[in-house]
Amino acid sequence: MKEYNLIINGNNYNVTVNDIDDTLAEVEVNGTPYKVTIDQPIKKTTTQAAPARAPRIAAPSAAKSPAPTPSANASAINSPLPGVILEVCVKEGETVKSGQKLIVLEAMKMENNIEADRDGVVAKIKVNKGDSVLEGAPLITLN
Numbered sequence: 001m002k003e004y005n006l007i008i009n010g011n012n013y014n015v016t017v018n019d020i021d022d023t024l025a026e027v028e029v030n031g032t033p034y035k036v037t038i039d040q041p042i043k044k045t046t047t048q049a050a051p052a053r054a055p056r057i058a059a060p061s062a063a064k065s066p067a068p069t070p071s072a073n074a075s076a077i078n079s080p081l082p083g084v085i086l087e088v089c090v091k092e093g094e095t096v097k098s099g100q101k102l103i104v105l106e107a108m109k110m111e112n113n114i115e116a117d118r119d120g121v122v123a124k125i126k127v128n129k130g131d132s133v134l135e136g137a138p139l140i141t142l143n
Helices: none
Strands: 002-008 011-029 032-042 075-078 083-088 101-107 110-115 120-125 138-142
Touching: 101 138
Parallel strands: none
Antiparallel strands: 002 011, 011 032, 075 138, 083 101, 101 110, 120 138
16 A cells, blocks of 8 residues: 655645556545556556556546537536535536536535536536546536
């Protein structure tokens, strides 16, 4: 088990690497478990050296349905806090109004409504119910 203290975009993350098997690692970021994919296989040894490159956190899987392609004026709605997705209130291709509830995010045992910042069409939903997200993670793209 290796522990790291990472500062990403000014935010402090305590990362514990619990297990690495080829290109899949089990890590905890600020106490939240994740399975991450590493771009190159890492061989297990008795004294494992730190990887040359930091593991990339796997993007949450999204529903595989045809969706509108994001246009040049598309904008992402990002998570304001680390938390867990409790509910996705819209579907891809749906027209939304400014202030409309898009997602319910549980953070620090409180439910937070993530609302549209402008009128638009949901181009891409990047999270599913039950996904854990970090602060700043993209949740939805609006056209």
